[in-house]
Amino acid sequence: MGGHHHGHAHHHDHGHHGKNTNQKVLFLAFLLITGFMIVEFIGGILSNSLALLSDAGHMLSDSASLFLSVLAMWLASKPATATKTYGYKRTEILAALLNGITLAVISIYIFIEAYRRFFTPEPIASGSMLTIAVIGLAVNIIAAWMLMRGGDTSDNLNVRSAFLHVIGDMLGSVGAIIAAVLIWQFGWTIADPIASVVVAVLVILSAWRVIRDSVNVLMEGVPAGIDIDEVREAVLAIDGVTAIHDLHVWTVTSGFPSLSCHLVIRNMEQSGEVLRKANHLFKEQFHIAHTTIQIEDPDMCQEGDMCDEEEHRH
Numbered sequence: 001m002g003g004h005h006h007g008h009a010h011h012h013d014h015g016h017h018g019k020n021t022n023q024k025v026l027f028l029a030f031l032l033i034t035g036f037m038i039v040e041f042i043g044g045i046l047s048n049s050l051a052l053l054s055d056a057g058h059m060l061s062d063s064a065s066l067f068l069s070v071l072a073m074w075l076a077s078k079p080a081t082a083t084k085t086y087g088y089k090r091t092e093i094l095a096a097l098l099n100g101i102t103l104a105v106i107s108i109y110i111f112i113e114a115y116r117r118f119f120t121p122e123p124i125a126s127g128s129m130l131t132i133a134v135i136g137l138a139v140n141i142i143a144a145w146m147l148m149r150g151g152d153t154s155d156n157l158n159v160r161s162a163f164l165h166v167i168g169d170m171l172g173s174v175g176a177i178i179a180a181v182l183i184w185q186f187g188w189t190i191a192d193p194i195a196s197v198v199v200a201v202l203v204i205l206s207a208w209r210v211i212r213d214s215v216n217v218l219m220e221g222v223p224a225g226i227d228i229d230e231v232r233e234a235v236l237a238i239d240g241v242t243a244i245h246d247l248h249v250w251t252v253t254s255g256f257p258s259l260s261c262h263l264v265i266r267n268m269e270q271s272g273e274v275l276r277k278a279n280h281l282f283k284e285q286f287h288i289a290h291t292t293i294q295i296e297d298p299d300m301c302q303e304g305d306m307c308d309e310e311e312h313r314h
Contacts, residue, residue, distance in 0.1 A: 022159050023073045025150035029143045029162065030066035033169075036139040037063050043132035047125035050117055051179045051195035052132055054110040055172040058203050059136075061106050062165040065099035069162055072096075076253060089253035093217045096157050100210035103165070103203050110200035114193035124192055126184035133176035140170040157213055157254040164206040172199040220250040223257050226286055234285060235263065238277050240270045242298060249288070260292040271295045 037059035044052035072095035080087040144166045147159060154160070172195075179195035182188045213224075222228050226249055235244050243264040251257050259282055265274050275293060282288040 021150055022156055023070055025146055026066050026069050026073070026159065026162060029146050029166070030063060030070060032139060032143050032146075033059055033066060033166070034063040036136060040132055040136055043128055047128040047132070048122055049124050049129040049176070049180075049192055050110075050113055051172075051176040051192045051199065052129055052136075054114075054196040054199045055133075055136060055169060055176055057106045057110060058103075058165070058169050058172055058199060061099065061102045061203075062162065062169060064102060065095075065165055066162050068095035068099055069159070086252050089256065090218075092253050093157065093214045096161050096210055097214040097218070099161055100207045100214060103207035103210070107200040107203040107207065110196050110203070114196045114200065117193040117196075118190065121189040121193075124183050124189055126180045129192075130177060130180035130184060133173050133180055137170060137173035137177065140166055140173055144170060157210075157217070159254075161206070161210045164209065168199070168202040168206050171202055175199055217251045217253070220248075222249050223251045226257065226288075231259075231282075231286060234281055235261070235278060238274060238281065240265050240267060240274050241278075242266050252290075256290065257286075257288045258290040258292075259286075259288045262294045262296055264296050264298055266298070268295070268297050 037056055040052055040059060041056040044050075044056050069092070072092040075088040075091040078088050144163065147163045147166060175195035175198045179191040182191040216224075228247065228249060231249065232244055232247060235241060235247075241263055245262050245264070247259075247261040249257065249259045263274060263278065265271060275295060278293055279291055282291050
């Protein structure tokens with residue numbers, strides 16, 4: 001005898017407006033960053049600055065990540081089908097993973113090129129480098145402001161990864177400005193590969209975070225911020241619940257946590273009440289609106305030998 005509850009419809013409607021805003025903001029940031037990335041790439045070649053080229057490389061990955069994010073959000077909004085019952089929501093996570101891998105590859109290239117330049121310094125047009133780096137900083141500040149103001153940087157993995165990229169770019173532009181000033185004033189051409197290595201380190205750090213978070217979602221890992229033991233304790237504290245087993249918490253896509261579990265209760269006549277309390281608990285305390293709960297009586301549990309001893313607390 002099972003009691004099932006689905007709070008999915010409410011959750012999906014709730015996130016709809018946010019998705020549209022996120023999509024619009026990401027698209028605007030994409031146009032802004034792509035336009036400047038082209039300018040910076042040409043400027044990097046003309047001034048022979050690795051710091052500018054590495055920043056342009058970072059901006060290329062930004063631009064690609066923003067494009068992937070917009071595309072993924074569009075795919076994620078497509079309805080579920082008979083074979084894809086969650087729709088295409090995971091596309092967003094796949095885009096974030098691909099984006100993280102791209103970042104890692106670009107940073108490795110920058111490390112190799114910087115290593116070469118440490119031993120064979122090349123002349124650099126510091127004036128052009130400085131001008132472009134200053135414009136780059138301004139563009140990144142505008143893009144970061146747009147993402148912070150209009151996007152969901154805390155819950156949406158794609159908006160957050162785009163925001164992290166832009167922050168990394170901003171620091172990259174600062175590095176390029178410092179290097180350009182040092183070359184212009186003191187002729188320290190070594191400042192260029194040093195600045196590019198700093199950018200590459202920032203790039204690889206943001207790549208690692210994005211890869212780690214997206215792999216956790218794809219591996220059906222427990223979402224960050226949710227403690228499974230805390231969930232178990234809270235459910236066992238509900239009046240009438242004697243045990244909980246097969247408890248799973250995972251994320252379908254950014255901002256869409258899901259939970260399923262089996263609850264063993266003392267009295268089957270209380271099943272409706274227990275179900276209501278459990279769903280209220282998941283939603284209010286753990287912010288999980290999409291749940292599937294099966295209610296079982298103690299006899300079922302003993303017959304099937306399904307209950308994990310450790311999860312039997314009463």
